[in-house]
Amino acid sequence: MHSQLTHASLALSTDLVIYTARLVRSLRRNIDAPAGVRVLSLLDEHGPLGVTQLAKLDRCSQPTMSAAVANLAEAGLVAKDPSPVDARSSVVSLTHEGSNVLATQRDAWATAITERLRAHNRTQEDLATAVSVLRDLLEPDPMSGANRGTRPERI
Amino acid sequence: MHSQLTHASLALSTDLVIYTARLVRSLRRNIDAPAGVRVLSLLDEHGPLGVTQLAKLDRCSQPTMSAAVANLAEAGLVAKDPSPVDARSSVVSLTHEGSNVLATQRDAWATAITERLRAHNRTQEDLATAVSVLRDLLEPDPMSGANRGTRPERI
DNA sequence: ACGCGATGCATAGGGAGACTATGTATTGAT
DNA sequence: ATCAATACATAGTCTCCCTATGCATCGCGT
Incomplete structure (x- = not known):
């Protein structure tokens, strides 16, 4: 079967x-609100981006990203300005505070993770392998196709 | 800093x-509703369990597990009977259908994951390493302590 | 046998994070 | 000048989770 x-x-x-x-x-x-930090991280890595671009990079829907950006903007962690070259579009960029929050959060995560892995005698190489595996799983278009044909009942 | x-x-x-x-x-x-499948998986691994036991094993709150079990029971994937030895407690166990759904879901996940990893020339050993890393990170009491003292702002 | 803290679970209330569907304003190409 | 495509916003809803409580039962000490 x-x-x-x-x-x-x-x-x-x-x-x-x-x-x-x-x-x-x-x-x-x-x-630790990973949702917001993901956006900050993307902006840190790619520089200022539009909402739709952010959504694609984070692999979420555009409305979801709109909401995330709105929250971050309200918190002062990103700035959302109208694009100078396209009136439909906006440009989201990191603020100083957003940058600080990102750094702090990264540090907190790294500290906790590093500590835990060391406690279990796990090397950084193991961590790198895990990250690579996760990245590969996300690559094409995540898990789509997993249910092709045999769509299991919803739980 | x-x-x-x-x-x-x-x-x-x-x-x-x-x-x-x-x-x-x-x-x-x-x-793929992982939440429900987690419960099915726990029951498959440990046999019939009470709600509180399930919550502890899945590291979620008791009310969350109560709701999950209620959903699964309504869907006929688990049976929830009163404990014969403790009137406060109930015994949740897998039904045939739950067992089938679990097997189907496991299969779908494994197929998708295996396929993807092979496409990226990643070995099963890499997958095993990733799983071990994740397990180790979850071990003590997840990520608590990550924020000790320096609690970052909510995003 | 009784009282009471501890335990097992249910319910109420709420929030984060996502999605789909849809509407609106621009853009750009015909 | 039109019109499809594009960039976003809004509305409505869903899943999953949590805290705070309430209630019944267990079991222990006296």
């Missing part, structure tokens, strides 16, 4: 999905 | 947080 994947494959994939979900929840619980 | 973590550490940690968030979102978008 089911495909002939190895037991290990099934277990590892399931664990990956479950652990990532728990990790994300855990991060949210500590009010 | 900030701690003396290496640039690599900062970048990797940030990427881990960001990628896991995107992956979870991507999984949700495909209506």
Whole structure:
């Protein structure tokens, strides 16, 4: 009935999905608000961007990004100015405060993660591998196609 | 001002947080409803459990687990019976259908993940490493302590 | 046997984060 | 000058999670 994947494959994939979900929840619980920081991080990496560009880079819908940017702007972490070359578009850029918040948050995450991994005798190389695996999984167009044909019931 | 973590550490940690968030979102978008499957998976692994036990294992609050179990029960994927030895408690167990849904979902995830990793020349060992890293990060009490003293502003 | 803190769960209320559908204003190309 | 395409905003809704409470039951000490 089911495909002939190895037991290990099934277990590892399931664990990956479950652990990532728990990790994300855990991060949210500590009010580390990853959603906003993702945007700050994108701006830091790419420089000023429009809302739609940000949405594409973060792989979310445009309305979701609009809301995220609005929140960040209200908090003073980004500036949202009209584009000088396109009246429809806006240019979102990091403010000093946004930059500081990003740095602080990055530091907090890195500290916690580094500490934890060391406590488990995990190397930075292991972390790099994990990040690469996650990046590869997100690459094409995330998990679409996972349900092709066999769409499982909604849980 | 900030701690003396290496640039690599900062970048990797940030990427881990960001990628896991995107992956979870991507999984949700495909209506793979990880939340319910996590419960099914726990029941499959540990056998029948009470609501509070499930909540502890999944590291969520008891009310959250109550709601999850209620949904699953309504969908017929789990059975919720009163405990024979403790009138306060209930016993949640997998139904045949729940077991099938779990297997189907696991299979879908494993297929998608395996395929993607192979496309990027990533080995199963890499996947195992990633899973281990995530597990280690979740171990003590997730990310608590990340904000000790320096609690960053909410984004 | 009784009282009471501890335990197991349900309910109420609310918030973050996402999505789809849709509307509006510009742009750019015909 | 039109008109499809593009950039955003808004409305409405969903899932998942949390805290704060309330309630019934258990089990222990006296």
